[in-house]
Amino acid sequence: MRTIRTFIAVNIGIHALRAIADEQSALRRRVGERGGDVRWVAPQNLHVTLRFLGQVTEPMVAAIQDGLEPVLRTIAPFEVTAAGLGVFPDEDRPRVVWVGLREESGALVRLHSAVSEVLVRMGFNLDDKPFTSHVTLGRVKGGDGPALAAALAESGERKYGAFTVREIACYRSDLRPGGADYAVLWHLPLGGRARGARPEESEPVMEHEIPEEQPFSDAVDEAPDEGETKE
Numbered sequence: 001m002r003t004i005r006t007f008i009a010v011n012i013g014i015h016a017l018r019a020i021a022d023e024q025s026a027l028r029r030r031v032g033e034r035g036g037d038v039r040w041v042a043p044q045n046l047h048v049t050l051r052f053l054g055q056v057t058e059p060m061v062a063a064i065q066d067g068l069e070p071v072l073r074t075i076a077p078f079e080v081t082a083a084g085l086g087v088f089p090d091e092d093r094p095r096v097v098w099v100g101l102r103e104e105s106g107a108l109v110r111l112h113s114a115v116s117e118v119l120v121r122m123g124f125n126l127d128d129k130p131f132t133s134h135v136t137l138g139r140v141k142g143g144d145g146p147a148l149a150a151a152l153a154e155s156g157e158r159k160y161g162a163f164t165v166r167e168i169a170c171y172r173s174d175l176r177p178g179g180a181d182y183a184v185l186w187h188l189p190l191g192g193r194a195r196g197a198r199p200e201e202s203e204p205v206m207e208h209e210i211p212e213e214q215p216f217s218d219a220v221d222e223a224p225d226e227g228e229t230k231e
Helices: 014-033 058-072 107-121 145-153
Strands: 003-010 037-040 048-057 078-088 096-102 134-142 159-165 167-176 179-189
Touching: 003 058, 003 107, 014 037, 014 078, 014 096, 014 134, 014 145, 014 159, 048 058, 048 107, 048 134, 058 107, 058 167, 058 179, 078 107, 078 134, 078 145, 107 159
Parallel strands: none
Antiparallel strands: 003 048, 003 167, 037 134, 078 096, 078 159, 096 134, 167 179
């Protein structure tokens, strides 16, 4: 039976996404000037991974959607703020560059837990790493760790904007020589009324309208590492 390489994710509101893409472009230049070697995620592929599923059959993809739908009806939309830069696992041996996500009520962690619980009941063998909410910007291939840390420090504790999480999506991930191609398999909305929603975030947040001003031929699919899951 045909299988599909899939993951479940939250997409980033368009205003925050543009700000993160701008930061990524500036960071790419600074890291390059310091001799760092990072494979950057294409801006249109930036997102928040909830769970990487691996190879899944087509019927199971549909079954996951059916299993999650009643659970997500009980979770209200909520606001997340993208802010700050960091690396996994640490500055001495950086392997992943990321933008952080702040959500004081714990709603994003609860969403991750709810999705995970449904998947476990369906027979998925999931890792038990603590969920660290972030947006992966790139993976470090080589270079000086302290130099990369210095490049990150120039950005300070910048905030990239808030967005309202209103739905999740399941993506197909096709690996190509130039990077991963993503395609949406399904969307599922969260139920209830939004907490902290802003008028400018009333449009769907599952958008990727990023201007392609910078070439990203070296962008690659994310891989498993400390604090993240593979997709």
